[in-house]
Structures are given as C-alpha cells and as structure tokens.
Amino acid sequence: MANRNPDTQARHFAAEALAADDPTSWFERLYASAAGDEAVVPWDRGAPHRLLVEWAQQRGLDGHGKWAMVVVCGLGENADYMAALGFETVAFDVAATAIRSARQRFPDSRVDYLHHRPSGPATGLARGVRPGGRDLHGPGASRTVSPGREP
Numbered sequence: 151m152a153n154r155n156p157d158t159q160a161r162h163f164a165a166e167a168l169a170a171d172d173p174t175s176w177f178e179r180l181y182a183s184a185a186g187d188e189a190v191v192p193w194d195r196g197a198p199h200r201l202l203v204e205w206a207q208q209r210g211l212d213g214h215g216k217w218a219m220v221v222v223c224g225l226g227e228n229a230d231y232m233a234a235l236g237f238e239t240v241a242f243d244v245a246a247t248a249i250r251s252a253r254q255r256f257p258d259s260r261v262d263y264l265h266h267r268p269s270g271p272a273t274g275l276a277r278g279v280r281p282g283g284r285d286l287h288g289p290g291a292s293r294t295v296s297p298g299r300e301p
C-alpha cells in the first residue's frame with residue numbers, strides 16, 4: 151500500500167495528465183495504481199454517498215419499474231445502491247479499471263456497468279435522460295431534466 155497521502159497522489163496524477171493535454175487519463179492511472187495497491191482512491195468510501203442515501207430515504211425512493219443512469223460511477227457504490235432500491239441501473243465511467251473493480255466489488259450486481267469514453271467532458275449526458283427524469287449529479291442536486299436540455 152502506498153504511504154503517500156491519497157489526495158497528494160491523485161493531484162500529482164491529475165497534474166501530469168493536464169500537462170499531457172489528456173485531462174481524464176489520470177482517473178485510469180489512479181484506479182490502476184489502487185488496484186495494484188500502489189495508491190488509494192480518495193473518494194472510495196466503501197458506501198454510497200451519504201447525500202444520495204439521505205435524498206432517497208427522505209423520499210422513500212422505490213425504483214421498481216424505473217430506470218437509473220449513474221454517470222461517472224467510479225467504484226459502483228452509488229450505482230449498486232440504486233439497483234438495491236429496485237431501479238434498473240446503467241452505470242458508466244471513463245476508467246476501465248473502475249468498471250472492472252465495480253464488477254469485482256459487486257459480483258452479483260444487477261447493474262449494467264459500462265466503460266464509456268466520451269469524446270468530450272461529462273456534459274451532454276442529459277440528452278440520454280428520459281423526459282421527466284431526474285439529474286442527481288452534484289451535491290444535493292435533484293433537478294428534473296427535460297429531453298435534450300442540460301440540467
């Protein structure tokens with residue numbers, strides 16, 4: 151296990167990726183290093199994000215008969231939580247190792263984990279959301295998304 155501060159190491163990877171004009175490549179490098187026990191993923195909580203859990207619990211969210219798309223799913227904790235609530239869940243991330251790790255972490259998962267490398271930043275995704283769907287991206291955010299429009 152690396153003894154460097156996880157945030158420092160992640161920043162180092164990010165800085166090198168930015169310098170190489172490949173701004174998202176550091177995620178794969180970080181996840182691969184963590185899989186080799188040479189780094190720690192700073193946002194690996196081993197649990198779904200507490201704001202997502204609070205939001206779901208406050209509403210008594212029941213996903214049966216509904217779809218969820220988890221954008222930039224990382225190690226899959228949020229996606230698997232959505233699936234556990236009953237949502238048919240698709241989740242993707244730019245980092246292939248994150249997707250592999252999520253599948254290993256949740257071997258019996260009903261989530262469809264996809265490695266997806268978009269041509270640009272993670273915007274434009276709202277176009278894939280059905281009319282009346284909700285965008286939960288960002289702290290505490292919950293906005294209804296209209297088809298074809300950014301939240």
Ligand SMILES: C[S@@+](CC[C@H](N)C(=O)[O-])C[C@H]1O[C@@H](n2cnc3c(N)ncnc32)[C@H](O)[C@@H]1O
Pocket residue numbers: 174177178193194199221222223224225227228242243244245248266267268270271272
């Ligand atoms: C800070 S992590 C958060 C991961 C997860 N949402 C969580 O809360 O644990 C950001 C994630 O976004 C992914 N990511 C960043 N840019 C992306 C892009 N353009 N397309 C897809 N995934 C991307 C990274 O690989 C990383 O897993």
